[in-house]
Amino acid sequence: MPSIEVDLCLFDLDGTIVSTTYAAEAVWRKFCSKYNVDPEELFKVSHGSRTSEMMARFFPNVDNTDNKAVKELEISIARNYLDLVTLIPGAKDLLLSLDINTTTKEKLPERKWAIVTSGSADLAFSWFSTILKEVGKPDVFITAFDVSRGKPDPEGYNKAQTDLTKILGMDPKSVRSVVFEDAPVGIKAGNAMGALTIGITSSYDKKVLFDAGADFVVSDLTEVVVAKNTKEGITIEIKNPLSKD
Missing domain, CATH: 1.10.150 (DNA polymerase; domain 1)
Structure with missing residues (x-):
């Protein structure tokens, strides 16, 4: 079972967290x-x-x-x-687990994850008052109106990473991020900003995501588990990753 060590998790929304x-x-x-x-x-x-x-x-x-x-x-x-809108399997549990210190079992003072969506603020925010109400809207939430260039340009993901490092007091030069995406343009955006990328096959076949440059591809977010989450960083285990073959 492969695992990765990161500091921040950056999520697309439509097709990655919410199936729209x-x-x-x-x-x-x-x-x-x-x-x-x-x-x-x-x-x-x-x-x-x-x-x-x-x-x-x-x-x-x-x-x-x-x-x-x-x-x-x-x-x-x-x-x-x-x-017609549902959650991607495992999405809510993954987001909630990122809010908990795995050593103390207490809620972290600041979130280490953000949303970067190509959708408008009105629509994107609405999911966190309906099907994601239990999770609640994160402080760092980049929408289509917050950037001048959409994906595959990395502007949105760069902005989210910068905002999170400021909130968390991290050194932006050494921060490690992972991007979760369901679309090739999003995978390319994550790669362009130097992050690891995990593709979810909710919208595209695994080959399309691998061809776009995904480091890992999973069927849904039930295959992604937070094994460790402390002030030192996040350890993510990837169960049953899909192969390129």
Whole structure:
């Protein structure tokens, strides 16, 4: 069973923590139908990308001033399709375990994990008041509106790592991070910022994730266990990692 030693855990959200594929596709199909756009062409590039980028590429004539079209489209996922949204298996338990010191069994004073999502703040935050209410929204939460460049650019992950090191008083030059992602663009972003990357096959086949550069690939987050979590660092064990073959 392979294990890794890290200081910080950085998570994508959609497809990594929360399974929103069916809900998002339902919203996009309705939107595409309204503007006579082929949804299958959009789905080839939309997963893991910012909605604003898809809006500009496929719907250039839609008024998206101040991201109003993006916000309306994304919030409709939570408002109208919540019944299609589920948690990735193991996600809640993994996040909760990262909040506990494994030696003292007490809750850590500061979280060592963050969310970096291509979604808007309204939608991303909403999951932590519904299906992730028990976990609660982390202090470091990077959304599409917090960066100028989306994945595969590492800007979002770099920002999250920088913010966490400041909160935790860590040396940014020596910090070790792992990125959890379900999309190739996210794996590439994690690699670009120098982190280890763990791919989850909730949206793409393992080959796609390995080809993007994933260090490890698992079927879901039940295969990721926090073996040690103290002020010295985090030891993560990866059960049943998928092989490249």
